[in-house]
Amino acid sequence: MKTRMLKIEGPRKLVLVEKELVLEDDEVLVRTLQSSICGTDKMYYRGEMPPNEKYPLFIGHEGGGVVEAVGSKVDEYQAGDLVMSFSRSCTFADYFKTKPINLQPVPEGLDMRIAALGEPLACAMHSVLESGVQLGDTVAVMGMGFAGQIMLQGARKKGATKIIAIDVLEDKLKLAKKMGADVTINPAKENLYQTIMGLTNGQGVDVVFEAAGNQDSLNACSAILKHNGHLVLYSWLTQPVTLNMHRWHQNSFKIITTTLVHHTKYERIVWSEKAMRPFQQGLIDVEPLISAEYKLADIKEAFEESVNNDEIIKIIIKP
Ligand SMILES: [Zn+2]
Structure with missing residues (x-):
């Protein structure tokens, strides 16, 4: 052929x-x-x-x-x-x-x-399903590209009460607002840490999704996360980065890596069916x-x- x-x-x-x-x-x-x-x-x-x-x-x-x-x-x-x-x-x-x-x-x-x-949808949805987001949570999504926009919608369906969308690009934030974000933050324009602390009684967010894939984003994720919070790692970083991991240890983060396609292929087959279900059911736009x-x-x-x-x-x- x-x-x-x-x-x-x-x-x-x-x-x-x-x-x-x-x-x-x-x-x-x-x-x-x-x-x-x-x-x-x-x-x-x-x-x-x-x-x-x-x-x-x-x-x-x-x-x-x-x-x-x-x-x-x-x-x-x-x-x-x-x-x-x-x-x-x-x-x-x-x-x-x-x-x-x-x-x-x-x-x-x-x-x-x-x-x-299917592949990018299932990967992003698998992150949502594995994130541990619960009813009443405050959730931050770092990076409002394709995956971030799915995570935002999925976190809402899982019961998140307040969802904060973060990106340095205004167009992506505008779309996030349309897709249901309660708050949007551009860290290039305002102090991300202070804004998040102001929104969460100085506690930080319950769950943060890292979907931007760079050093600053990863370090920002660990700064805005609550004690015992869930750090959901999604991005593929192909270049070495320097991380400030102090809080990962000191504040006992739960670290969750969620790249569905990097499970064994047999696991992926089982997971993808589950991860595609919300799309099949029309729950996500x-x-x-x-x-x-x-x-x-x-x-x-x-x-x-x-x-x-x-x-x-x-x-x-x-x-
Ligand atoms: Zn891909």
Whole structure:
């Protein structure tokens, strides 16, 4: 099967190459209906490479499509099934192939536009489910990108009474307000610590979600968290950082790491079903988080837009 596929050759160097996909016995061939740009794809694009990885590489792990064919040893899927990608399967392509374990079936009744966002949705929702947010809690979300906006809505559904959205970009805060944040704080413009202490009787928040992924954000999270609070670590930090961990120990934080796709793959299969349920049930508003749609042919433009435009939350790509 011939396909176009996105290759990243270096920082800001993207090429759509033509490739012939040969299906192995234990693989599934999927016709891409939609893929999307993840914050981590932007890191590769900007040149913030994780240790152990080198250019050139093929990226794209978010997306979904319809099974075109399966290898002779595959019995989990058959042609015509709708699937979501949960692993780096090079989804910025007309077709992609992968092992069945890297896919999830689309939950019944879920629109494909939302289902193709299954991986980022399930990851963010898994954080919500694991966060320990309880009825009456004050919750802070640090970083109001795609994941942060899901965490905000999920925390509300779990019973949080006061939700504080934090970001240095005003457009992201504006959206957070629309999605139900009680308070928004821009730490570039006001003193985050003092504002939070003012809002919480000098106690700090019960739960903080770290979804910004940098040193300042992590240190701010540990400054605004209550004694015995829950520190929910979501972001992928590919560069070394210096952390002030004094309070992690002294104030007995409960540290929760929530990256769903980095559990074992078998665990992930069980968890993703649970994590997709709130979307299947329509409890979370995803549509306002889709900022733009591009054709695969225009993917270079899409990446430039995603790193240059502060208003962008999620960009979807269609073949
Ligand atoms: Zn992702």
